[in-house]
Amino acid sequence: MKIMVIDGNSILNRAFYGIRQLTNHEGLPTNAVYGFLATLFKLQDEEQPDRTIVCFDVKEKTFRHLKFDTYKATRKGMPDELVAQLPITKQVLDALGVTRCELAGYEADDLLGTISRRADEHGDTCVVVTGDRDSLQLVGGGTTVMLVSTRMGQTTYQTYDTAAFREKYGFDPIRLIDLKALMGDSSDNIPGVPGIGEKTAMQLLHDFGTLDGVYANIEDERIKKGARTKLQNGEQSAKDSFWLATIDRNVPLDLDVEHLPAQDIDETALYDLLTRLEFKNFIKRFDLSGESVSAPRLPELKTERVENVLEAFNLMDSLTDCDRVYAIVPETLGAVCLLDGDTAHILFAESFGDAWNDILRRLFDGTLSLVLHDAKAAVRALLQRGMDPKGIVFDTAIAAYLLDPTQSGYDLPRLALAYCNAELPELDLDDPAAVSLLGGQEDTEKAVAQHVGALRAIYAEAADRIEQLGMRKLYYEIELPLLRVLAEMEAAGCAVEPDELRAFGDKLDVRIRDLTEQIYHDADGEFNINSPKQLGEVLFEKLGLHAPKKTKTGYSTNVEVLERIAEDHPIVPRILEYRKLTKLKSTYVEGLLKVISPVDGRIHTHFQQTVTATGRLSSTDPNLQNIPVRTELGRELRRMFVAPDENHVLIDADYSQIELRVLAHISQDEHMIEAFRHGQDIHAATAAKVYHVPLEEVTPQMRSSCKAVNFGIVYGISDFSLAQDIGVTRKEAGEFIKTYLDTYPGVKKYMEDIKQTGREQGYVSTLFGRRRALPELKSKNFNMRSFGERVAMNTPIQGTAADIIKIAMVRVRDRLLRDGLQSRLILQVHDELILEAPKDEQETAMHLLTEEMEHAFQMDAPLVAEAKAGHSWYDAK
DNA sequence: CCAATATTG
DNA sequence: GGGAACAATATTGGA
Numbered sequence: 045m046k047i048m049v050i051d052g053n054s055i056l057n058r059a060f061y062g063i064r065q066l067t068n069h070e071g072l073p074t075n076a077v078y079g080f081l082a083t084l085f086k087l088q089d090e091e092q093p094d095r096t097i098v099c100f101d102v103k104e105k106t107f108r109h110l111k112f113d114t115y116k117a118t119r120k121g122m123p124d125e126l127v128a129q130l131p132i133t134k135q136v137l138d139a140l141g142v143t144r145c146e147l148a149g150y151e152a153d154d155l156l157g158t159i160s161r162r163a164d165e166h167g168d169t170c171v172v173v174t175g176d177r178d179s180l181q182l183v184g185g186g187t188t189v190m191l192v193s194t195r196m197g198q199t200t201y202q203t204y205d206t207a208a209f210r211e212k213y214g215f216d217p218i219r220l221i222d223l224k225a226l227m228g229d230s231s232d233n234i235p236g237v238p239g240i241g242e243k244t245a246m247q248l249l250h251d252f253g254t255l256d257g258v259y260a261n262i263e264d265e266r267i268k269k270g271a272r273t274k275l276q277n278g279e280q281s282a283k284d285s286f287w288l289a290t291i292d293r294n295v296p297l298d299l300d301v302e303h304l305p306a307q308d309i310d311e312t313a314l315y316d317l318l319t320r321l322e323f324k325n326f327i328k329r330f331d332l333s334g335e336s337v338s339a340p341r342l343p344e345l346k347t348e349r350v351e352n353v354l355e356a357f358n359l360m361d362s363l364t365d366c367d368r369v370y371a372i373v374p375e376t377l378g379a380v381c382l383l384d385g386d387t388a389h390i391l392f393a394e395s396f397g398d399a400w401n402d403i404l405r406r407l408f409d410g411t412l413s414l415v416l417h418d419a420k421a422a423v424r425a426l427l428q429r430g431m432d433p434k435g436i437v438f439d440t441a442i443a444a445y446l447l448d449p450t451q452s453g454y455d456l457p458r459l460a461l462a463y464c465n466a467e468l469p470e471l472d473l474d475d476p477a478a479v480s481l482l483g484g485q486e487d488t489e490k491a492v493a494q495h496v497g498a499l500r501a502i503y504a505e506a507a508d509r510i511e512q513l514g515m516r517k518l519y520y521e522i523e524l525p526l527l528r529v530l531a532e533m534e535a536a537g538c539a540v541e542p543d544e545l546r547a548f549g550d551k552l553d554v555r556i557r558d559l560t561e562q563i564y565h566d567a568d569g570e571f572n573i574n575s576p577k578q579l580g581e582v583l584f585e586k587l588g589l590h591a592p593k594k595t596k597t598g599y600s601t602n603v604e605v606l607e608r609i610a611e612d613h614p615i616v617p618r619i620l621e622y623r624k625l626t627k628l629k630s631t632y633v634e635g636l637l638k639v640i641s642p643v644d645g646r647i648h649t650h651f652q653q654t655v656t657a658t659g660r661l662s663s664t665d666p667n668l669q670n671i672p673v674r675t676e677l678g679r680e681l682r683r684m685f686v687a688p689d690e691n692h693v694l695i696d697a698d699y700s701q702i703e704l705r706v707l708a709h710i711s712q713d714e715h716m717i718e719a720f721r722h723g724q725d726i727h728a729a730t731a732a733k734v735y736h737v738p739l740e741e742v743t744p745q746m747r748s749s750c751k752a753v754n755f756g757i758v759y760g761i762s763d764f765s766l767a768q769d770i771g772v773t774r775k776e777a778g779e780f781i782k783t784y785l786d787t788y789p790g791v792k793k794y795m796e797d798i799k800q801t802g803r804e805q806g807y808v809s810t811l812f813g814r815r816r817a818l819p820e821l822k823s824k825n826f827n828m829r830s831f832g833e834r835v836a837m838n839t840p841i842q843g844t845a846a847d848i849i850k851i852a853m854v855r856v857r858d859r860l861l862r863d864g865l866q867s868r869l870i871l872q873v874h875d876e877l878i879l880e881a882p883k884d885e886q887e888t889a890m891h892l893l894t895e896e897m898e899h900a901f902q903m904d905a906p907l908v909a910e911a912k913a914g915h916s917w918y919d920a921k
Numbered sequence: 922c923c924a925a926t927a928t929t930g
Numbered sequence: 931g932g933g934a935a936c937a938a939t940a941t942t943g944g945a
Contacts, residue, residue: 575943576925595925602926627927631940658937660930667939670929678928703930703936759935766935827933838936842930846937874930874937 047301048093049159051152051174052100052144056080056133058175058192060126068322073125077133081326083192084142087201091171095304098137099155100130100146125825132317139314141307143299150295153179157293160187162301171203178224181291183209183217215249222255225286234288237278244271255286324461342466342501345493346387351395356403359389360412368437369412370500372492374473375421377404377429381492383500388493401429410434415503417441417456417495420653423531440499442523443506445654446515449816454654460498463505468494518812522847523653525854529869530651530661532857536880537646538668538870539688542637548680549633552625559622566615573622576601582615589613624675632672632681639666646688651872658839659814659846660874669873673921682918691883695867696920697893697911698876701726702845703758708905710811710840713790720905727751733787734780753784757791758841760834795837802836810843811901848907849875852900859892867892878917886913 059079066075088096137144145155156172160182163170169186172179175193183189183204190203209217226245228236236245251266252258259279262272275282309330318327350356363369363384370383380403382389393400408414408426416422418441426433441454444462451458457468469491510519564570567586571578580599584591589609593600603620610616640647652662663669671685672678687693699705704726708716719729724739730753731746732739752770753761763778770777785792802808803821816839820832853872856879860867867881867889877897881889890911897909914920 572943574926574941577943597924600925623927627941630942631928635940652938656937660937662938664939667929670927670939672928674929698930756935759937762934764934769935830934834935842937845930876930 045094045163045168046091046171047159047163047168047304048087048091048096048171048173049156049163050084050087050096050098051156051172051176051179052080052098052133053152054175055083055173055192056126056129059083060129068320072132072321073128074321074323076126076129077136077321078323080133081136081323085326085329087173087190093171095143096307097143097145097159097299097304099152099159100134100144101152102146102148102150128824132321136314136317136321139310139317141305141309143304145297145299147295147297150292154292154295155297157182157291158295158297159299159301161293163187166302168301178220178229178289179291180204180209181217181220181289182293219249219254221286221289222249224289225255225282226258228285229289234285235281236285237274237282239274240271240278255282328467342460342464342494342497343386345383345497347489347493348387348389349395349489350389350391353396353399353403356391356396357406359384360403360406364411367413368415368500368503370415370496370503371407372473372496372499373407373416373419373422375425376474377422377425379473379492380404380407381496382407383496388489388496390489390492401431404429405431408433408435413437415440415499417459417499417502418454420527420531420534420651423528424535427531427535436524436527438503438507439524439527440502440506441654442527443510443519444502446519446523446814447506447509447513449654449659449814450657456495456498456502459502460495464498464501466494466498466501468498471495513813513815515813515815518814518847522812522850522854525858526850527653529853529857530653533869533871534648534650536868536870537641537644537648538878538880539646539686540636540640541684541686542640542645545633545637545681545684548684549629549637552629552633556622556625556629559618559625563615563618563622566613566618573619574626579619583609583613583619587613587615589616624677628672628678628681632678635666636681636684647685649871656846657816657835659810659843659850661846661850661872668871671917679918682921683916685917687880687915693881693883693886693913693915694870694917694920695879695881695886695890695893695911695913696876696917697878697890697897697909698873698921699845699849699897700908700910702848702875702907703841704754705903705905705907706811706841706844706848707758707791707794709903710844711788711790711794712904713788713794716788716791717904723908727754730754730784730787734783749780750784753780756781757784757795758838760795760837762830798840799833799836802832808836808839810840810847812844812847814843814847816843845875848901849877849897852897853877855896855900856893859896860889863888863892865889865892878920881913 056076059082060076066078067073084096134144145159147155153174153176156174156179160170160172164185164187167186170188172182172187172189173192174189175191177191180189180191184206188203188205190201193200193202204212204217206217223245224234224236226237226240226248227242228234248258248267252261252264258275261267262275267275311330314330315327350359359382363382366384372381378393380391382391391403396403404426408431412435414435415438416436417439419436419439423433423436440456440459444451444454444459457470460466460468471488471491473488473492510516560573563573567582571582573579577598579601580591583589583601584599589612591599592608593605603623606616606620610620636647647666647668649663649668650665652664655662672681685694701720704716705720708720715733716726719726725747727750728739728742728747730750731742734750735742735746749770752766756766756769761781763774763781766781767774767777772780798808799821802818806819807815807817809815816835818832818836820828821836823829823832849872853869856877857869860869865885865888867879867885869877870880871878877893879889879893890913894909894911898907900907912920
């Protein structure tokens with residue numbers, strides 16, 4: 045029999061330091077568990093042991109150190125993050141059916157020694173796996189030691205038997221003990237003989253074989269005089285060290301090595317644990333379906349190709365009476381899959397030629413109740429074909445997002461795994477090759493059938509949970525209608541001035557080239573200015589400037605740092621300007637030019653509806669929510685976003701202080717509400733209260749500090765960051781916050797309450813019932829918990845504001861339609877909506893826009909929106 | 922693929 | 931005793 049014995053502590057440690065930051069949704073660090081399991085599985089695969097045993101230290105003083113109190117170990121404690129992973133590692137091992145072994149007062153290596161000795165006595169072979177070189181003394185007989193070492197992220201495994209050890213070290217493994225007794229080991233707190241180092245120790249062993257041999261021949265001429273004195277003085281220390289270095293191979297361990305139970309996996313427990321740890325690839329490895337835990341696997345579906353038009357229409361007619369019609373509709377609209385009972389009907393565009401548009405039109409004519417996944421892309425495509433898609437009653441991606449907005453993605457295979465424990469194949473119906481008649485269509489058909497089957501199962505579960513969590517209105521009255529609005533906005537796009545954009549870019553280029561040259565001159569040599577690493581070296585080494593801050597990897601060279609040292613050398617302001625200009629050039633000028641549609645010359649962003657944890661939208665390809673505005677030069681870019689012609693204008697309306705108004709409303713703070721009701725400048729009003737002066741006597745500095753606190757409050761303030769922000773001491777900032785909270789006691793109470801309810805419920809929610817789970821609030825880790833608390837304070841505010849503008853968007857769009865106006869929404873930037881309007885509708889549209897925004901929700905601190913019109917975004921703001 | 926840096930609300 | 935502001939996306943350089 046072959047037994048593998050693993051030093052659990054040593055391997056966990058290695059894994060912990062080898063893999064960076066890995067946490068699951070509970071906020072539990074998982075890097076060590078992960079690395080440990082990866083190592084375990086790899087070794088089991090390669091070594092194929094009959095039995096596996098994992099040994100752990102039981103912390104505190106170990107047996108040997110107790111005996112030698114003077115040499116008490118000052119072992120470095122494990123970091124909290126690693127300790128936190130110990131229990132779950134043991135649980136996983138238990139679930140795996142791996143024998144686990146620990147004994148109070150003994151280190152893992154004593155257990156390894158004992159088990160390997162017993163195995164050896166029974167004639168079994170034993171592989172000891174550890175990262176600790178000391179354990180090499182165990183090599184011999186049937187015992188080999190596999191040394192695991194990690195260098196530069198590369199893990200290597202080296203197996204030693206007696207021969208391999210001799211070859212490398214030139215003596216027998218057991219003599220490692222003698223060696224240590226002589227030379228000591230500082231990392232293990234073994235003193236050895238003071239003054240004897242590795243060289244002398246090796247020579248002594250070479251000459252006399254053992255420690256005892258050395259002392260028996262202490263007068264031998266081969267021992268130099270100095271060494272002899274040291275050895276004589278250190279004799280007791282050497283003997284103690286010998287004892288300390290000896291792994292105890294006779295531990296009173298209650299483990300029958302001959303009758304170890306076979307490894308018996310508890311699939312249910314293992315599945316649950318691995319799910320909790322989010323180790324999906326390990327779940328896969330064991331082919332754990334989770335069947336026994338929850339839902340059954342998805343049923344097999346028949347697939348049927350639909351190839352003639354009549355058949356297609358008949359199918360859709362027959363589906364008209366269905367309660368729900370599950371459909372896979374890819375963005376390219378190159379194929380469609382419809383589920384009817386246990387049959388997945390698949391239609392490929394190329395089978396229908398010109399009739400395909402008629403089929404799509406019929407499908408989306410509003411007579412079928414369609415359940416789709418990620419419908420926005422398809423809706424946008426349909427709109428761009430001049431259709432008016434109707435009948436979408438559910439989108440599983442959006443539903444899953446509402447149920448947990450913090451997931452990293454919501455593609456169908458992922459949801460299928462989460463909701464049905466089903467593995468879905470990759471499917472890319474948007475890839476023309478995949479839908480081509482020529483190749484691989486069998487597989488495509490099967491895959492799409494599985495997808496549509498999963499869609500049905502996910503729908504059933506998700507729709508139910510939306511109800512249970514009280515998100516019906518949020519889902520059906522805000523998010524689902526918004527899907528259509530966003531698709532329309534994306535399809536509409538925004539007109540731009542490519543020539544002016546290029547001209548702007550050329551202007552930047554001239555200046556960038558100029559700066560580059562000067563910077564090279566200042567630095568007395570060329571380097572890559574864009575590389576923070578190289579820049580840091582130039583500034584802080586070559587030029588010897590004082591480095592005020594560091595990052596994990598080196599010098600920090602960000603704006604704050606550079607501004608602080610701007611006076612010290614003329615290169616610094618040039619770098620600051622260089623940074624600003626290259627940012628504008630690469631991200632905005634080049635980035636935007638790249639995404640101008642060749643079809644209509646406009647820019648069509650993609651609004652992501654299932655990304656942010658708070659409920660906000662985001663914008664990608666390109667991101668039109670971070671077009672510069674704060675600096676004059678950057679703001680110039682907004683002149684490039686324009687109304688398409690002289691007969692149109694852009695109308696830009698933004699909410700005034702929406703987040704603070706939401707805070708006032710949610711917290712029901714009388715004073716803050718009053719300030720807003722009176723239409724006061726909230727930062728000035730806050731200053732008047734905090735400083736106890738009349739409103740007229742508030743200085744700009746006072747207002748500015750209070751503005752910073754108002755912002756800070758929304759983010760979950762700390763005295764440290766506020767101090768940094770407004771440039772006072774941490775103590776002053778702390779007192780300032782206190783005064784602020786006394787001024788707005790309702791706010792203070794809200795901040796306290798939300799943390800508590802968040803902790804009790806496990807989540808926080810917006811006024812419209814949008815949720816965000818916050819397991820961090822229960823974390824024992826201060827940083828983690830503090831983050832949870834700030835998020836608990838911020839999410840209801842940011843999220844409610846997001847809900848409100850979403851409502852406004854749906855209403856604005858519906859109202860424009862209802863009133864028969866040509867104006868259309870084209871952009872949203874969190875608290876700002878932008879319309880493209882015919883000039884003759886300008887006044888009407890501006891009025892409509894502000895009205896719908898302000899009336900989107902009745903708050904105690906009333907919503908205020910202000911609109912402005914102009915030819916470009918620059919002019920409209 | 923991540924870290925650093927920049928841009929926005 | 932330290933830690934240390936909320937939410938995003940794009941570009942660049944470098945392991």
